[in-house]
Each structure stands twice: as C-alpha cells, then as structure tokens.
Amino acid sequence: MSVTNAARSAPARSAGRPPSLGGNISAWSNRHRKWLFAAPAMIFVGVLIVFPLVWTLYLSLTDSQGSVRAATEFIGFQNYLTVLTDTDRFWPAVGRTMTFTGVALVCEVVLGMGIALLLWRPFRGEKWVRVAILLPLVATPVAVGMMWRLIFDPNIGFANQLLGMIGIPPQPWLSGQDTALGTTIFMDVWQWTPMVVLILLAGLTSLSDEPDEAARVDGANAFQRFFYITLPLMMPTVIVAILLRGIDALKTFDILYATKGKGGGSFNEVETLNVYAYGLSFDYNQYGLSSAVLILFFMIIIGSMWLLTMRKKAVSK
Amino acid sequence: MTVLTPGQTSTGKPPVVHRRRKPLATRAYKVFRVAALITVVLFLIAPLFWMLLASLKTNVDIYDTGKALIFSPTGENYANVLQRNNYFVFIFNSFWVAFVSTALSIVLGVPAAYAMSRFTMHRSALVVLMARVIPGVSLLVPWYYVFSNLRMVGRFEVLILSHMFVALPLIVYIMMSYFDSLPLELEESAQVDGLTPIGAFRRITLPLSVAGIATAGILSFIFSWNNFMFALVLSGSSTKTLPVAIFDFVSYASIDWGGLMAAATVVTIPIMIIALFTQKYIVSGLTAGATKG
DSSP states (O other): OHHHHHHHHHHHHHHTSOOOHHHHHHHHHHHTHHHHHHHHHHHHHIIIIIHHHHHHHHHTTBOOOSSTTSOOOBOTTHHHHHHHTOTTTHHHHHHHHHHHHHHHHHHHHHHHHHHHHHHHSOOTTHHHHHHHHHHHHHSOHHHHHHHHHHHTOTTTOHHHHHHHHTTOOOOOGGGSTTTHHHHHHHHHHHHHHHHHHHHHHHHHHTSOSHHHHHHHHTTOOHHHHIIIIIHHHHHHHHHHHHHHHHHHHHTOOHHHHHHHTGGGSTTOTTOOHHHHHHIIIIISOOHHHHHHHHHHHHHHHHHHHHHHHHHHHHHHO | OOOOOTTOGGGOSOOOOOOOOOHHHHHHHHHHHHHHHHHHHHHHHHHHHHHHHHHTSOHHHHHOGGGSSOOOOOOHHHHIIIIITOHHHHHHHHHHHHHHHHHHHHHHHHHHHHHHHHTTOHHHHHHHHHTTTSOHHHHHHHHHHHHHHTTOTBSHHHHHHHHHHHHHHHHHHHHHHHHHHSOTHHHHHHHHTTOOHHHHIIIIIHHHTHHHHHHHHHHHHHHHHHOOHHHHHHBOTTTOOHHHHHHHHTSSSSOOHHHHHHHHHHHHHHHHHHHHHTHHHHHHHHTTTTTOO
C-alpha cells in the first residue's frame, strides 16, 4: 500500500526539475515497475510453456507422426479414443504410475516423519547426519540409477550378497518382471525421503512447544503426544510435502529410463505414463498419439493436485 | 511437569522450569535413537560408497564377490573415462548449460518474483508456478517440432532455454517467499530518503537478498546439472551433457561397470562438494514456502 503511494509521489518529485528524457524514462519505469519487472519472465513462460501446451493440445487432435516436417491432418478426438481404449499399454501405464507414486509417497512420508522426529531435538553429530541426508538428494538421478543397477545386479550386485548372508535366495530385482517396479520404487524412496525429512523438519521446528508441554503435564505418553498433538498440528506441512513430492513422483523419468531403457523394459515392467509418452514421441515418433497421452496425464496431475489442495484447506481450518 | 521451588511464584520472577525426567525411558530412547540414526546414515551413504569403491576396482575385481571391500584400488577407470571418452567436454557442457541457464533465470526471475511478492500478483505467480507441474515431455514435443524445423536442435541456445524452463519457476518460487519475508519498512524509508522505487529495489532490497539469490541460484544450478530428459532430446554430439553421456555408456551390449561407476562418480562428486559447502542454502531453498501454511 505505502509502496504504491510512494510510486505516485515519484513523478511528482521529478516534475519539479526541468523535464528531461532520462527523467521521463525513469519516472515512467518507476510508475510501471510492476509489469516492467514481471513481464520478461511472464513472456518467457508464455512463449516457452503456454504456447507448447496449446500446441500439444492441437497435436493431440491430429494424426501427426513420422517426421516433424510431415503434413498433418485434423482427426478430432480419434487419438483420445485410441488411447482410452488401449488396455495394452495405456491403462497398465496409468496403473504403474499410480502404484509407483502411491507406494513411494507412503514410504517416503512414513519414513520421513520417523527420521524428522529422530532429528527434531538437537544431538551431538547432528551436522554429519544432515550431510548424509543431503547427499542422495543432490545426486544426479541418472548416476543414481546406474549405481543401483550395479548394486541390484542379480549376479554381482551387493544386494544379493547381503541377502545371501542372512540366507535369503538371490532375487532378480530390476531384471525380474514382477520385481522391477518395486525396485525402482525403492530407489525413489532412497533418493527422495531426505526431501520429505527436510520439509517435515522445517515444520516441526516451527511448531510451538506449548501444546506438547501441556500434554506432557497431563500425563500423555510419547505416542499419545505424537498422534494427538504433533501429527494434527503437522498435517498442513505433511500435505505440502505430499504435494511437492507427489508431483515429482508422478513425473519420474530419469531413474526409470536409466535403469530399464526404452519402453520401461522389454515387458514394459516400469513403463509409467511419462515414460510411455516419451517413448511414443521420441522412440516411435507418434506425436499425435503421445500428445493425447500427455494431455490426459496432465489432467491426472492437475486433478490430484486439486484434491490435495482441497484436503489441505480442510485440514488448515 | 513444571516444579516450582517454594516461595518462587510470588516473587514475580519467571519460574524456573524443570522438566520431569524419566531416567529409564529416556535412556532406552537414547539408545534407540542412536541406533536408528546410524541405520539411517548407513542406508543413505552405503550405496554411494559402494559406487565409489566400484569405480576404483578393475572389472575383474567387481565380478569377484570376495573382493567386496578389500582390493587394490586403481585409477584406470577414471583415466579411461576422462581421456578416452572425452568427459572433459561433457563436464564443460554440463557446467556451461547450468551456469548460463541459472544466470539468465536469475536476471529474469528475481525482478519478477519481487513484483509478484510486493504487488501480490497471485494469478501471474500461478502461471509461472504451473511450470513446476507440467510434465517435461509435453513441452519437449513442441520444442522439438519448432527447433528441428529451425534446424537448431543440438545447439547450446536450445539446451539453455530448455533448462531455464526448470530454473526460472524455481527461482521465482524461492525468491517470492524470500521477498515476502523481507520487511517493507526498509524500502519505504529508503524512498522517504529520496530513492525512487526502482532505486530502492536496486540499492536496498537486492543487496539484502544476496542470501536468497544464492539459495535459488545453487538449487537451480544443481537441477540443471542433474537434468536428463531435455538434454537427451535436445543435445547434439558436441553439446552432450554428463547425464546423457552416462546414459550412452550402457547402450552397448556388455557394461563396463568400472567405467560406468567412474563416470557416475564424476557427475555426482562436483554437485556433492557444492552441496557440502552450501548446505544451509540448499535446505532453506528446498523447504521454502513449505511451512507457510
């Protein structure tokens, strides 16, 4: 409010001096600084993001395929019909996307909450634990994928050596048709639980001590205090963590493509919607079809975000 | 429970608070906590350590499960990767793309975040933040369409533009919550003292925002360095970045594990060193706006 007042007084100040071109430009830019500041970024976003989205929408209604320079024909909702009736690739991919995101999110939030509670109160060596938490988070996902490929290698991997020590027979891990998706979920949990820990820890440290103290005075034990005091107070932060992590988990591509390659493996074991759409576009050049998949995928993301935001509003009240 | 020593309540001094201690439960919890923390650290660090070890082994040693921890280290894999496979070029490409896209995004993003924070431009902010939600593939198809028709695929400009798509919304998001937390009074008093609003932004707000810009810049650099999908489609043989170079490593029939792990270490080590020195910034950037409610 007061900034806007000051903005109005700026030209008044320069009006006292003899008008100069520089003064005019300065007065003009000060008056219009709101849009002067915001416009470059907005235009960039508009050209690079909104325009491609509109184009994707258009492409999804055409039979574009093969070369990007080939002529295309408008075919209406044919692509959507093809995709939505495709029980071979599309619906399994939807299922895998949901399984991957759901299971990974549950593991990450539960583990993340546990670790955040462990780190909540200060202790000696805290610095080193925090470093350990940061490292998976910043590691390059493709490199992480390659690292796990070696560890989960059925013949020479450390994972099977470890299982062998406690007498469990070796598992196929990434190369198994039924175990591949679970293994990639494990990788996602390893890399991104730290992110959830950091968010929840920020939430925990911003909590006031008083409700917890009061419950302690009333004789509540640690579990009661967590489930009846801390957790309800943390709910908005938990939902933010789910929201931020969920968006990225839905869109996971790097570790899936790096560990299983094109089409999510030879039986499409880990083919999520993102991997499927990528494959349609750049491995098979089915631009029209992939655009339809992408629009549907986008709607799924927006839909789940909307649901979570509603939930957050309900919790915050 | 708070225990008050007799006579203290009436003096008006704040009562000294003694927390009731439960020695047994506390000690059991302490042991549990240390054990749990060690498990967590091992779980997070051991795989990275394994990658580092494998990068120092010959391929014969990697296949020998008896030499899991005890082996004679060799730098052969690194020499191979860096010299024969020209990784110095890829390191430079990754660095250059990350650096330029971050710098440009800061130039565009910081003023925009400032305007959006001070004038509460919620709808505009939403448009920019949408970019965090959109799946990258849905942008890649039109970009690829346009840039291949312009015959520009494989050039740095295209790669940098695509990385800015990730960097710019991130920087706007972090800087908005940073500007929200900066008190307005400083700018106001600067304007009372005769600075124009833009002058106040340039001379007062910007110098105060160095920590925030560092946070946003470091994170954006890391995300760009780690980015795989955009470079996979849009980079050419001379602009290939490290993640794509690593991916190409396995497209042959048999995997050179030692070399692959050396390559993976080469791409992760620089980013981890940056992270170690800028830990505080990274944490504040990743959790920006998360607790605002």
